[in-house]
Amino acid sequence: MTPSPPRPPRELRICTASGCLQAGSGALQASLERAATGIDGPVPPLRRVGCLRLCGRGPLLADDGPRGRQLYGGLPEEAAALLLEQPEAPALEAWRVPLQQPFFQLQHPVVLEHCGRVDPESIDEALAAGTYATLRQCLTALTPGQVREQVRRSGLRGRGGAGYPTGLKWDTVALQPPGRRWVVCNADEGDPGAFMDRTVLESDPHRLIEGLAIAAFAVGADRGFVYVRAEYPLAIARLRLALTAARQHGWLGPAIAGSRFSLDLQLRVGAGAYVCGEETALLASISGRRGTPRPRPPYPAQHGLQGEPTLINNVETLAAIPAILRQGGDWYASIGSGESRGTKVFSLSGDVRHTGVVEVPLGVSLRQVVETMGGGSRDGRPIKAVQTGGPSGGCIPAALLDTPVDYGSLRELGSMLGSGGMVVIGQDTPMPALAHHFIRFSVQESCGKCLPCRAGTVQLQQMLERILQGEAGAGDLERLEELCRMVAATSLCGLGQAAPSPVLSSLRWFRHEYEAACAATPP
Amino acid sequence: MSVLTLTVDGQPVAVPAGASLLQAVEAAGISLPRLCHLDGLTPVGACRLCLVAVEGSPRPLPACVNAAAEGQVVRTDSEELRRFRRLAVELFFAEGNHVCAICVANGSCELQAMAVAVGMDHCRFPYQYPHRRVDASHPQFTLDRNRCILCSRCVRVCQEIEGAHVWDIASRGSDCQLIAGMDQPWAEVDSCTSCGKCVEVCPTGALFHKDDGSAERQPRRDLPRQLREARELGRWTPPSPHRSGHGPS
Numbered sequence: 001m002t003p004s005p006p007r008p009p010r011e012l013r014i015c016t017a018s019g020c021l022q023a024g025s026g027a028l029q030a031s032l033e034r035a036a037t038g039i040d041g042p043v044p045p046l047r048r049v050g051c052l053r054l055c056g057r058g059p060l061l062a063d064d065g066p067r068g069r070q071l072y073g074g075l076p077e078e079a080a081a082l083l084l085e086q087p088e089a090p091a092l093e094a095w096r097v098p099l100q101q102p103f104f105q106l107q108h109p110v111v112l113e114h115c116g117r118v119d120p121e122s123i124d125e126a127l128a129a130g131t132y133a134t135l136r137q138c139l140t141a142l143t144p145g146q147v148r149e150q151v152r153r154s155g156l157r158g159r160g161g162a163g164y165p166t167g168l169k170w171d172t173v174a175l176q177p178p179g180r181r182w183v184v185c186n187a188d189e190g191d192p193g194a195f196m197d198r199t200v201l202e203s204d205p206h207r208l209i210e211g212l213a214i215a216a217f218a219v220g221a222d223r224g225f226v227y228v229r230a231e232y233p234l235a236i237a238r239l240r241l242a243l244t245a246a247r248q249h250g251w252l253g254p255a256i257a258g259s260r261f262s263l264d265l266q267l268r269v270g271a272g273a274y275v276c277g278e279e280t281a282l283l284a285s286i287s288g289r290r291g292t293p294r295p296r297p298p299y300p301a302q303h304g305l306q307g308e309p310t311l312i313n314n315v316e317t318l319a320a321i322p323a324i325l326r327q328g329g330d331w332y333a334s335i336g337s338g339e340s341r342g343t344k345v346f347s348l349s350g351d352v353r354h355t356g357v358v359e360v361p362l363g364v365s366l367r368q369v370v371e372t373m374g375g376g377s378r379d380g381r382p383i384k385a386v387q388t389g390g391p392s393g394g395c396i397p398a399a400l401l402d403t404p405v406d407y408g409s410l411r412e413l414g415s416m417l418g419s420g421g422m423v424v425i426g427q428d429t430p431m432p433a434l435a436h437h438f439i440r441f442s443v444q445e446s447c448g449k450c451l452p453c454r455a456g457t458v459q460l461q462q463m464l465e466r467i468l469q470g471e472a473g474a475g476d477l478e479r480l481e482e483l484c485r486m487v488a489a490t491s492l493c494g495l496g497q498a499a500p501s502p503v504l505s506s507l508r509w510f511r512h513e514y515e516a517a518c519a520a521t522p523p
Numbered sequence: 524m525s526v527l528t529l530t531v532d533g534q535p536v537a538v539p540a541g542a543s544l545l546q547a548v549e550a551a552g553i554s555l556p557r558l559c560h561l562d563g564l565t566p567v568g569a570c571r572l573c574l575v576a577v578e579g580s581p582r583p584l585p586a587c588v589n590a591a592a593e594g595q596v597v598r599t600d601s602e603e604l605r606r607f608r609r610l611a612v613e614l615f616f617a618e619g620n621h622v623c624a625i626c627v628a629n630g631s632c633e634l635q636a637m638a639v640a641v642g643m644d645h646c647r648f649p650y651q652y653p654h655r656r657v658d659a660s661h662p663q664f665t666l667d668r669n670r671c672i673l674c675s676r677c678v679r680v681c682q683e684i685e686g687a688h689v690w691d692i693a694s695r696g697s698d699c700q701l702i703a704g705m706d707q708p709w710a711e712v713d714s715c716t717s718c719g720k721c722v723e724v725c726p727t728g729a730l731f732h733k734d735d736g737s738a739e740r741q742p743r744r745d746l747p748r749q750l751r752e753a754r755e756l757g758r759w760t761p762p763s764p765h766r767s768g769h770g771p772s
Contacts, residue, residue: 443697452614455618489583
């Protein structure tokens with residue numbers, strides 16, 4: 001007769017990503033630790049981890065006990081002792097978040113596989129979870145060409161918004177004439193309502209470093225940068241810590257894992273300009289110059305930092321790399337649909353019951369994300385639209401919620417997949433006001449280099465203000481559209497070209513709201 | 524391939540490899556509107572007036588910053604391009620404080636000439652009347668930011684040809700403004716050699732000689748090209764016909 005296996009020890013995990021810290025997870029952690037000192041006998045260890053997904057219910061606390069897993073949302077400090085001593089207490093029911101709901105059940109974690117499981121400030125936990133093992137595998141058993149082949153096969157496309165095939169980009173850099181190359185991680189996530197990359201940076205920074213190191217190996221780079229926006233202080237602090245730890249453990253620096261591959265990786269912090277998420281502006285900023293875009297071509301893949309070939313990938317793209325190399329490009333390509341392979345992380349916010357971070361296979365319907373997982377609007381009324389792609393994207397009306405979430409389908413509807421921000425619009429939001437909100441953002445964030453974006457968006461904003469204030473009249477909508485088309489067609493970089501999209505897409509689906517606003521103008 | 528052949532408005536043209544689309548268009552004897560580009564300075568593609576339609580490109584391309592390619596079919600004129608150019612010129616007028624009647628550049632202003640060229644009989648956008656500073660600290664020259672269109676010619680000529688880098692553009696969006704040194708009064712910027720090249724290339728009346736009235740003002744906008752050719756090719760050529768088109772006649 002074999003003895004029964006030992007009961008798995010109980011363990012608590014508290015979310016220490018920005019959302020939950022803001023909601024008070026620091027105070028909750030302190031009260032749990034205080035309560036623990038007053039208890040005789042064993043108390044479950046409390047681990048600080050990254051994002052537990054359902055940000056809107058923070059601070060989140062996971063309780064992995066012998067009888068399964070519980071998730072608590074918004075647990076008050078007074079309940080700390082009760083939770084430690086009587087985890088089954090019915091009084092705790094009020095703060096239990098059911099894990100069986102679609103928000104958790106329909107997630108498909110690839111990029112976020114360790115997020116919420118490891119302490120983002122501990123390289124030991126990252127190593128125990130398997131981070132850097134794939135890098136070692138690549139360095140010792142694969143050639144750069146073989147690594148790139150897996151990425152090509154995976155069908156991975158850039159997750160920053162443009163959706164450029166990642167394998168093709170890597171090849172383009174790798175196949176440049178011999179010489180030095182650079183890798184750069186674009187962590188300048190700036191779309192309003194987007195917090196996917198922040199989640200990765202704050203929850204699992206070593207994964208990003210591993211992905212970036214694999215990318216550097218694959219394209220033949222030996223130096224690079226991570227460019228993080230200054231508005232992400234926690235992400236910067238954790239990344240800094242992770243970089244130092246990775247260097248100390250030999251996962252960065254010379255002769256990594258005993259191979260001939262070296263990588264010098266440095267952190268650069270932005271200075272608050274949204275436009276620096278545009279790759280040529282980002283490179284200018286890294287180089288110490290004014291952060292303005294320049295015309296492409298030449299693309300950074302040919303002519304980047306110091307005029308040398310430079311690979312620029314977004315955080316989420318690079319964070320998908322370790323899984324692709326570990327399980328194979330074909331495995332990754334088996335997830336998703338059509339031209340959109342793999343999973344995508346979305347940040348769900350706005351008028352939606354479950355606010356937070358979800359990772360789903362590309363190609364699921366917008367309805368599944370917003371209604372099934374998100375739980376629909378807060379007051380239970382039907383939602384009006386979903387804004388995707390931030391100030392460069394557009395709105396999808398509720399009638400088209402069955403659209404699959406992939407690169408092509410959203411573009412056909414005049415929006416874009418974008419970096420992954422999804423803002424749910426409720427019935428009470430007037431669409432011209434939403435368009436005005438985004439145009440105002442573009443006005444404030446225009447770098448001012450090219451005329452259509454610098455001066456055109458100002459005029460667009462004022463046209464929308466006249467419409468909203470009931471001062472617009474006949475012909476004003478046509479003038480608005482004409483200027484939108486001009487700014488879109490003639491601006492220098494992607495930001496200006498996409499700035500009118502929120503206006504054009506809301507005009508496409510909600511023109512009656514604009515017409516009503518214009519008709520309300522007294523003659 | 525050392526020579527490229529392409530078609531501009533139906534005409535076949537040949538240009539040396541490495542030529543810009545703008546050079547190809549000029550080789551066809553066609554003058555494109557422009558306010559930021561000046562031969563001899565690094566092109567920046569900021570004014571968006573030299574846009575041309577290139578077959579196969581989903582959007583119009585600025586000719587100054589795009590390279591000509593073999594077999595390209597380029598159109599410099601269309602109803603849409605004309606509409607875009609007129610809107611652009613109107614946006615320039617609306618964003619600054621451009622009052623021709625009291626401007627030293629009246630008659631020698633490229634923005635004014637552009638308004639005539641695109642048929643701008645009035646501006647359909649409300650004027651923004653921005654509050655902008657005037658810097659008259661320099662003994663010979665004045666900077667009137669009200670007339671500045673942020674073309675950055677002065678920035679480039681000072682950095683690339685004079686090598687002094689007095690000028691820069693600060694802030695962003697509609698707050699962008701030309702600054703001297705570390706946003707100091709011009710006269711306090713030690714690196715300024717008072718060479719006056721910035722004044723010569725200014726398309727409007729933003730930078731001007733204190734002594735000049737509109738009758739005396741004769742900007743030498745061909746200067747960057749002449750200086751560059753003198754340095755690189757060892758020859759001094761007269762003003763090019765393309766550039767003088769927008770000056771006083």
